[in-house]
Structures are given as C-alpha cells and as structure tokens.
Amino acid sequence: MAQHMRKGAKEQALTANRLIDGVVVYLKADGTLSESLQDAEVAEGKEAAEALLARATPFVENNEIIEPYLFEVEKADGAIRAVSVRETIRQAGPTVRLDLGKQAELSGVHG
Amino acid sequence: MYRYDEFDHSLVKERVEQFRGQVARRLAGDITEDEFKPIRLMNGLYLQLHAYMLRVAVPYGTLSSKQLRKLAEIARKYDRGYGHFTTRQNLQYNWPALKDVPAILDELASVEMHCIQTSGNCIRNVTSDQYAGAAKDEVEDPRIISEVIRQWSTFHPEFSFLPRKFKIAVSATEEDRAAIKVHDIGIQVVRNDKGEIGYQIYVGGGLGRTPMIGKKIGDFVPKADLLAYLEAVMRVYNMNGRRDNLYKSRIKILVHEIGAEEMQRQVEKEFAEIRKTGALNLPQDELDRIEAYFADPAFEALSDDANDLDAAIAADQGFAHWVTNNTAAHKKPGYAIVNISLKPIGGTPGDCSADQMDVVAGLAEKYSFDELRVTHEQNLTLAHVRKGNLKAVYDALKAADLATANVNLITDQIACPGLDYCNLANARSIPIAQEISNRFADMERQHDIGELKINTSGCINACGHHHVGHIGILGVDKKGVEYYQVTLGGSADENTAIGDILGPAFTEQDLPNAIEKIVKIYLDTRQDGERFIDTYRRVGIQPFKENVYEAH
Numbered sequence: 001m002a003q004h005m006r007k008g009a010k011e012q013a014l015t016a017n018r019l020i021d022g023v024v025v026y027l028k029a030d031g032t033l034s035e036s037l038q039d040a041e042v043a044e045g046k047e048a049a050e051a052l053l054a055r056a057t058p059f060v061e062n063n064e065i066i067e068p069y070l071f072e073v074e075k076a077d078g079a080i081r082a083v084s085v086r087e088t089i090r091q092a093g094p095t096v097r098l099d100l101g102k103q104a105e106l107s108g109v110h111g
Numbered sequence: 112m113y114r115y116d117e118f119d120h121s122l123v124k125e126r127v128e129q130f131r132g133q134v135a136r137r138l139a140g141d142i143t144e145d146e147f148k149p150i151r152l153m154n155g156l157y158l159q160l161h162a163y164m165l166r167v168a169v170p171y172g173t174l175s176s177k178q179l180r181k182l183a184e185i186a187r188k189y190d191r192g193y194g195h196f197t198t199r200q201n202l203q204y205n206w207p208a209l210k211d212v213p214a215i216l217d218e219l220a221s222v223e224m225h226c227i228q229t230s231g232n233c234i235r236n237v238t239s240d241q242y243a244g245a246a247k248d249e250v251e252d253p254r255i256i257s258e259v260i261r262q263w264s265t266f267h268p269e270f271s272f273l274p275r276k277f278k279i280a281v282s283a284t285e286e287d288r289a290a291i292k293v294h295d296i297g298i299q300v301v302r303n304d305k306g307e308i309g310y311q312i313y314v315g316g317g318l319g320r321t322p323m324i325g326k327k328i329g330d331f332v333p334k335a336d337l338l339a340y341l342e343a344v345m346r347v348y349n350m351n352g353r354r355d356n357l358y359k360s361r362i363k364i365l366v367h368e369i370g371a372e373e374m375q376r377q378v379e380k381e382f383a384e385i386r387k388t389g390a391l392n393l394p395q396d397e398l399d400r401i402e403a404y405f406a407d408p409a410f411e412a413l414s415d416d417a418n419d420l421d422a423a424i425a426a427d428q429g430f431a432h433w434v435t436n437n438t439a440a441h442k443k444p445g446y447a448i449v450n451i452s453l454k455p456i457g458g459t460p461g462d463c464s465a466d467q468m469d470v471v472a473g474l475a476e477k478y479s480f481d482e483l484r485v486t487h488e489q490n491l492t493l494a495h496v497r498k499g500n501l502k503a504v505y506d507a508l509k510a511a512d513l514a515t516a517n518v519n520l521i522t523d524q525i526a527c528p529g530l531d532y533c534n535l536a537n538a539r540s541i542p543i544a545q546e547i548s549n550r551f552a553d554m555e556r557q558h559d560i561g562e563l564k565i566n567t568s569g570c571i572n573a574c575g576h577h578h579v580g581h582i583g584i585l586g587v588d589k590k591g592v593e594y595y596q597v598t599l600g601g602s603a604d605e606n607t608a609i610g611d612i613l614g615p616a617f618t619e620q621d622l623p624n625a626i627e628k629i630v631k632i633y634l635d636t637r638q639d640g641e642r643f644i645d646t647y648r649r650v651g652i653q654p655f656k657e658n659v660y661e662a663h
Contacts, residue, residue, distance in 0.1 A: 020138060021208035022162035063140040067158065084591050085539075086530055090160050094531035096459055096541045100191055100206075101161055 009072035012049045013040040013080065014056055015090070016068035024090055024102070025065060027056060033065065037080055037091040038108035042073055081110055112173050112482050113258050113404040115223045122265070123220045126227065130154050131213035138210065153233075155226025156212055159534045165204045165212060166229040167219060171239035171257040171281070172200035172485040176476040179483065181222040183468035189215050194468070196453060196461040198525060198576055199278075200238050200485040201229055205532055227265060232273045234264035234345070239281045240288045241450075241484040244405060245494040247442045250300045251308050252405040253283040256337060259393065259401060263338050270345050274352035275360035277345070278317075290487060290603035292316045292325040293579055295362045296344060301331065309333050314344055314374060315366025318573035322609045323363040326371035328378060334398070336382075339391040343381035347374065408480035408495060413445020415498075423502045430505050432516035432554055438501065447498050449479070451491040451508060452515040452523060456552045459541050460526040461489035470511040478504055487576075488525055488564075490518065520557040521565060521630070522548040525576050529569030529586060530593075536569035538586025538593035539619075543567050546623050551630075560630060563643040566601070579603035581644045582629060583610040584622070595622045599629070599655055600647045611652045614660055628659045 014027040015037075025033040026040035034040065043052040049070050056068035072083040082088045092109040093101015103109045115123070130150070137147045151157075155166040167182065174182075182202055186194050189211045190204040197203055207215060219225055228236045237257045244252045260279060264270065270277070282289040283300035291297030297313035309331040316325030332340045348362045351369075366374045385391055424431045439448040451471060454460050463471075471491055475483040478500045479493035486492055496504055508514040517523045524547065527533065529540030544567050551557055566580030570587075577583035583598035595617050598610030617625050630643075632655055637646045647655075 017158055017162070019144075020210050022158060022206075024161055060144070063138070066144045085588075085593060086160070086536075089530055089539075093161060094541075095539065096531050096545065 009083070011042050011044055011073050011075065012052065012070040013037065013042055013073045014052050014068055014070055015087070016056060016059070016065035019063055019066050027052065031055070033059065035102060036106045036108060037073070037082060040073070040080060042075065042080060079108065079110065112175060113401065119223070123225045123227075126154070126225065127213065127216040127220050130216060134209060134213050149231070152230040154212070154216070155229035156209070157230065159205070159532055160530070161532065162206045163209055163212075164532070165207045165215065165226060166197075167202045167204070167224060167226055168229050168236045169200050169202060169485050170261050171237055171243070171254050172241055172487070173243070173254060174483050174485065175222070176472040176481050176483070178222045178224055179468050179472040179475070181218060181224070183465040183472070185215055185218055186465040186468070193462055193464045195528065196463060196485050196489050196491070198487050198489060198527070198574060199236060200487055201236060202485070232275050233271050234267065234277045234279065237261055237264075237279050237281065238289055238487060240284065241486040241492040242288060242439065242448055242494065243283070243484070244407065245441050245448050246284045247440055248284050249442070250283045250302050253281040253289075253300055254405050255398075255402050256298065256300065256310070257281050258404070259338065259398070260341065263341075270349065273349055274354045277348070277362065285605060287605040288486075290576070290579065290607070292607040293318055293322070293603060294325065296341065297325045303331055307333070310337055312340060312344070315363040315371070317361055317363040318576060318578050319361070320358055320571045321364065322573070322578040323367060324607050324609065326366060326374070328371055328375040335393045336386065338393060339385045340378070340382050342391055343378045343385055346381050347377045351377075410443045410446065410495070411497070413443070413497065415444040417445075417498045420498050420501060429509070429514070429516065430502060432558070433505050433514055434501060436516045436520060437518045441495065445498055447496050447501060449493040449496045449501070449504055450486070450518045451493065451513050452518050453490050454517060454523050454548065455512055455515045456522060457545050457549045460524055460544050467511050467513055470507060470513065474504055474507055488523065490523070516554065517557060519562045519564070521551045521560050521563040522557060523564070524548065525564070525566040525580065527568050527575035529567070533569060535572060536586065537588035538569050538595065540567045540569040540575055540586060543584060543586070543595065543619070543622060547626055550623050550627065560634065561642050563630070565626070576603060577601070578609045579607065580610065581647070582626065587616060589616070593619055595619065597625060599652055600644065602644055613652065614656055625659055629655055632658050
C-alpha cells in the first residue's frame with residue numbers, strides 16, 4: 001500500500017472501505033462519509049493530513065470503516081483528482097469494466 | 112467425481128455456522144478488524160481495491176454442472192453477474208458484501224463447495240491436470256491422490272500456521288499441464304518396472320519474488336506412503352522454514368539455502384520416523400473408496416471414424432479452427448477433450464458471465480457426463496465429449512461467445528486481475544492482455560505464429576505466472592507510471608524454465624510494438640516446425656535483445 005502514499009504530497013484525502021459491504025468511501029469535511037472522491041475533504045500540508053487521518057479513528061472504532069489511509073490528490077478546475085493510477089482506478093472502478101463501480105454509479109469520477 | 116461423505120458435510124456446515132457468528136460479532140463491533148481479518152481470510156474473504164473479494168475453492172479444478180450453476184446463481188444474486196477463474200483453478204467474486212458472505216457460503220455448502228484453503232498460511236487447494244481421466248498416457252487419474260491430499264490437509268492442525276502458504280500440484284502424464292515444478296510440492300504420478308504406481312516428489316518450486324524450479328527429492332514414493340512422505344516434507348518446512356522474513360518464508364528459499372540433497376536427507380529422516388508409527392499408511396479400502404469416485408464414466412464403445420465430423424469441418428472454417436485448436440485427443444475412441452477458451456478477443460482472461468456459466472453447465476450435463484474442469488491457464492475443459500457431438504457443442508458455445516478458437520495460441524493469455532481489481536498490484540494486467548489480443552486477433556496470423564504463451568502479472572507476486580510465460584510481462588510502478596518488464600523463454604510444462612529478462616521495461620504504449628517485434632524476430636528466425644519456445648531455446652535471448660530495442 002506504499003505506492004499511493006507519496007512523501008511530500010501537498011494535498012491529500014482520506015479513503016477507506018466500508019465494513020459492511022467493502023465499498024470505497026472518502027471522509028468529508030462535515031464529518032460524514034461519501035462514496036465519491038468529489039465530496040472528499042482535501043487536507044493541505046502535513047499537519048492537516050495528520051489531523052484528517054486522526055478523524056478516521058472514530059469511524060474505525062465505530063466499526064463503520066476499515067483500513068483508512070491518506071492518498072495524494074490535486075485540485076483542478078474545481079474538481080478533485082487522484083494523482084496515482086491506483087487511486088484513480090479506486091475512485092472510478094475497473095478500467096476494463098466501465099459498467100461497474102463508481103464510474104457507472106456516480107458523477108464526477110475521472111479517468 | 113468425489114461426493115461429500117457425512118464428515119465433509121458436517122465439517123463444511125460447522126465452518127459456515129462458525130463464520131456466520133464471527134461476521135455477526137464483527138458487524139456488531141464485538142470483535143475488531145485485527146481480530147477478524149485472519150478469520151475472514153481463513154474463509155477466503157479478502158479486501159481488494161474496490162470491495163471484498165471471495166475466493167471459492169474448486170478442488171483440483173473439477174466442477175459438476177450443478178456446482179457451476181450454483182456459482183452462476185451466486186454471481187447473479189450476490190455479485191455483479193460474473194466470476195473470474197484464476198491460475199489456481201479457483202473462482203473469484205469481485206464484489207461481495209461482508210453481510211452476504213455467510214449466505215453465500217450456505218449456498219456453496221448446498222452443492223458441496225466452500226472457500227476453505229484459499230487463503231492463509233496453510234496447505235492450499237490442490238491443483239491438477241484438467242485432462243485428468245481423459246488423457247491418453249495417464250498413469251492414474253491424478254484426482255485420486257489430489258482428493259486424498261485434500262482430506263489429509265484440510266484443517267490439519269499441525270499445518271494451519273506454516274511459515275507461509277503452501278501449494279501442491281499433481282500430474283499423471285509425461286506432458287505436464289499442471290505446472291508441478293513451480294509449486295511448493297509437485298507430484299508426478301509414475302509407474303515402476305513392476306507395474307506399481309508411485310510418486311516422484313519435487314519440492315521448492317515457486318514463482319513470486321524469487322522464482323525457483325522444484326528439485327526432485329523423491330524418485331518413487333510408494334502409494335501407501337505418500338501422506339507419510341508429504342507430512343515429512345511439511346514437518347521439515349514447518350521446523351526450518353523462515354518466519355523472520357516474509358520474503359524468505361516459502362519452502363523454495365529453504366530448499367535453495369540448504370540444497371536439495373540436505374532437504375532430501377532431512378525429509379528421509381523424518382519420513383523414517385513417521386513410518387515407524389504406521390499412522391499415515393494409506394488404508395487400501397479408503398483408497399478404493401476414493402478411487403471409485405474417479406472411475407471412468409459410462410463411455411460408449413465408439414469408433415474413431417467420424418465422417419459427419421469431417422464433413423462439418425470441411426463446411427465451416429470457424430469450426431475447423433476450433434477443432435484444431437480447442438480439442439485434444441481422448442483416451443477412448445470416438446471421444447475428444449474440449450477446451451473452452453475464456454479468452455475472447457479483447458476480453459478479460461478468465462472472466463465468465465453467469466449466463467455463460469449456465470451454458471457451460473448445460474453442455475457439461477448433456478455432453479460430458481455432468482462435469483467440467485477449470486484450467487490453471489484460466490480456461491474451462493469438457494473432458495469427455497463424443498466426437499459426433501462436437502459440432503453441437505461448438506454451436507452452443509459460439510452462441511454464448513465462448514467458441515474463440517485460440518487455445519495455446521498467442522491470444523490465449525494468462526493475466527492476473529492486476530491493478531483493475533487487486534490491492535497488491537502495481538500496474539494493470541488485463542488491458543495489456545486485451546491490447547495484445549486485439550493486435551493478434553487475426554486467426555490466420557495466430558495459426559501462423561503457432562503455440563505461444565504470454566503471461567502477465569501486475570506485480571512481483573506473479574499470480575499471472577509471468578516467469579513461466581514464453582513471453583512474460585511484469586507490471587511495475589515507476590513514480591506513479593505503469594511500466595512493463597518483459598521476459599522470454601519461460602515455460603511451465605515438463606521442460607519448466609524461468610524466463611530471461613529482455614532489457615529495460617516498456618511503457619504501456621510501447622509494449623504492444625515490442626511484442627510485435629519479438630514475434631517478428633521469431634517468425635524470421637524459426638526453422639521448420641519450431642514453436643516460439645523451441646526457437647528461443649535454440650537462438651537464446653541475444654537476437655531479441657539486439658532487435659527489439661533498436662530505433663525505428
């Protein structure tokens with residue numbers, strides 16, 4: 001799980017999987033979870049990222065999510081984009097099955 | 112095929128009930144993820160990139176029609192309408208919800224299936240030859256001993272927490288279709304001069320980060336002693352295998368470090384101890400009981416004359432290609448082995464829709480004694496089809512988009528799920544296989560190229576068997592960009608070889624052209640009758656190195 005956690009990343013978001021069904025979720029600024037990366041809170045700088053990661057703990061303790069981690073994003077044209085190939089695929093779905101995953105269910109996913 | 116006895120039934124049922132309780136406690140928050148994770152893994156439930164993934168065991172790759180129909184039903188009811196057949200002859204669902212898994216396991220148990228031994232540091236699901244019971248020169252049906260090993264190894268308390276996972280493969284013909292020399296233990300069923308059946312034992316093979324070819328340490332282990340011998344190997348590994356370093360914990364590293372001779376000495380010593388007790392002697396009546404499950408089905412006495420078949424071949428070029436590439440000789444006159452390619456041009460290797468599963472189940476029921484096989488090359492096999500029925504089988508497969516006539520050709524590729532699904536992957540595999548498939552789609556060209564196996568893995572763990580592809584492709588991540596390293600000359604058959612690295616890795620865009628060049632060099636260099644692997648073995652890597660990287 002090292003590939004997407006780049007040291008020196010300026011902007012980061014927090015993702016995890018929902019315990020009950022495994023669906024990928026992102027932590028929002030209002031303290032809730034969203035299935036869309038476009039709703040994610042973006043932390044700028046190391047301290048904000050650490051604080052974002054800490055805010056995942058209650059969700060873990062509450063058995064709502066598993067395996068939370070930070071990953072690098074960038075903002076472009078008012079949208080949030082994952083930087084790595086891995087996280088791009090994770091917020092969209094398999095590149096070989098465009099009818100499956102978030103790309104088939106949500107607006108705002110990117111390729 | 113094998114049917115559960117009362118012990119199998121109660122064992123699987125108990126495990127499902129146990130897991131149902133564990134899932135309920137996890138969802139209620141009574142146990143933490145750290146506590147639950149090893150439990151779910153012991154039941155084949157992984158967490159992947161997008162969702163959970165459930166790996167269903169298909170022991171030695173054999174399925175009944177009823178079981179395949181159930182797999183289709185589960186795919187529709189609990190997943191996204193398809194499944195993925197793997198290089199371990201198993202089936203994976205890519206989208207199950209944790210809350211549904213106990214119900215899925217109930218459904219599987221109703222057809223004598225489960226997800227045990229598909230994860231964790233135990234002896235995994237035993238794999239074998241998809242032509243078992245049908246191959247011409249077979250010493251004995253390899254599934255007999257595979258089933259014995261399954262029963263011995265399932266929940267074996269001494270081997271539930273090995274240094275690392277452990278894979279056993281069995282072959283009973285000279286031609287190895289089970290890749291036995293790249294398994295932790297490879298078993299070759301042989302017959303001695305006295306006509307007795309015994310086993311050659313290879314240990315320490317494997318792929319992954321450190322590919323190794325298994326070393327033969329047992330020349331002829333008598334039938335009755337097989338479990339004692341295997342237990343001896345397991346004990347030596349369990350005692351001496353490294354637990355301090357994940358990357359050095361497989362038995363291949365132990366065998367490599369102490370050498371095959373020392374491994375053999377330690378195993379023989381342990382074997383002698385185990386034999387003293389006699390506890391692991393295989394009782395003949397139990398062997399007979401298991402053997403009876405794999406007795407020949409009721410073959411009819413047929414002739415190999417097939418005038419109707421010849422006429423159908425002459426009348427339909429597509430059918431002719433399919434018969435040439437996708438069928439193999441059967442031990443009984445008038446029968447053929449049918450391979451069903453799960454590699455449609457531009458498709459995902461190993462994926463099969465629920466509707467396609469139902470079609471194959473129907474064909475197996477009607478034309479192949481109600482059973483079928485999953486191959487480690489991610490295809491399916493109907494082992495016993497009457498030649499007179501080949502056209503009907505072909506027509507039904509064609510209607511279901513399952514008649515791609517490419518088995519063992521360049522578009523019959525192995526590919527792991529890669530970064531499109533897998534949590535461990537560094538790069539995508541499936542799009543690479545798809546692009547190559549599209550490039551070489553032309554059937555005449557594929558025929559001209561002949562047998563050529565391209566295997567792609569999305570990371571060093573090598574689920575896509577890239578080390579043993581004639582052309583192997585390994586996806587790597589270089590600063591967030593996918594690159595692909597190419598190896599040549601690998602082979603997973605009776606002449607097992609690990610591929611040689613060609614040179615610097617290619618980008619996704621450059622890779623198909625590189626494959627084109629490799630194929631062209633082969634075509635320009637080959638002598639009469641040479642397959643790609645034969646030419647490679649004759650000329651080595653140098654001509655490829657020299658020409659693939661030269662500027663346009």
